[in-house]
Amino acid sequence: MIKRVNKDLKSNVKKIFTECWNTDFMVSKSKVHYIDNLESFVYIKNKEIIGIITFTIDNNEIEIVSLDSFIENKGIGTALINEVIELFRSYQYNKLWLITTNDNLNALKFYQKRGFIITDIYINAIEKSRKLKPSIPILGYDNIAILHEIQLNYYK
Template sequence: MTPADKPEVTRLLVREWGAVEVVALALGGLVDASALPGWLAERDGEVAGLLTYRTIGTSADLVTINAFAGGGVGAGLLAALVDDLRRTGGTRLTVTTTNDNTRALRFYQRAGFRLAALRVDAVAEARRIKPGIPELGDDGIPIRDEIELVMEVR
């Protein structure tokens, strides 16, 4: 992404996440995803996906990832991040999702992430910071807990 992409990144984050701010206890609370580095994927001149991340030393946090088209867009975005981390000496990639997000849990584990932590009832605290977080996920599963997954990048 470049600074010129910021309006589109902002629009997409608000559409997909309800705001540019993402909240997770693992991230230390509220993070402005629009201010982070990342990638926009394009297909046929249209935005097909967005990924944002942050680095701390040799570790990175995958903050947001959205694929708006199938056909491996999410996997391609993740591969770009992993390749960049390898190139720059990164050793570890962490992502946090919620217990209801079964599609993401499948995606991350297939990509090589391992379950690392469960923060029971963490979403209650997240809702105090960002009240718009819904009570139920897409499959009618109550959104309660944060699940952290880790990939060793070598």
Template sequence: MTALRVRRAGPGDRETVKRLISEAWGAPILVVHGVTYDAAELPALIAERDGEVAGLLTFHLDGDALEIVSLNAFTSGAGVGSALVEATRELAPARLWVVTTNDNLDALRFYQRRGFRIVAVTPDAVDAARAVKPSIPLVGEYGIPLRDEITLEIRL
């Protein structure tokens, strides 16, 4: 197995980003903390191994903060997610943050193990997002009702 390589997505990667986001999230549109993102239009980092896409991270840079909008590692436990998050640290001016949902125990564990702290919980935020993107399920991972958003951040 060759080393993992993380690079910025270029204009030629837009269709790949759109396809991967659609496969992972049900559509290229992501609704987070009341904001609707077209993931194919966001800046992205792509992790590659052996010429294949191993992971994808989309982000939004606003002032001194970089928000991770989506993170997908297509092989669990292989360091792909960690490499993508580490690469965002180099891009973020002062603050790196992410929003996940109350059911996403794997993400909560992942981010906290990398130094992120829970800074806010927004009850019923997923219900509001569902009004924009009806394909968001009522029940999420581990059979947990999908209701709330949890914001995590790390100060750099």
């Protein structure tokens, strides 16, 4: 079951987000996104949160900030993405987009399979991000240097 996070679930989501990301914020395009200020959907099974998607709504745009599925390859991430896509379509927002890093090949595959299109690559953007969040590692998935931000947009 997917639920939009309300004040009753917010502290749980913050705790899980902080455990996953070792901080209570994310950085994209040099903007800091604190979990307390983000919207979220959670995927709940047997009263346990097994997936979280966080996003922000600003200037009639939705930016997906994070997606975490705690049981891989069971459709949890897809269900959460579809929930945000439905929100995007229902309320006639102008744009749905996200940022990932160059090392995150699984995310690039995942989002493209769900209709997102690579629209921009911000070369060496992670240098700026590390000034705001020094905990961003130098090496990411498969020991690939984390250097660039890649933007993907979803079009109706």
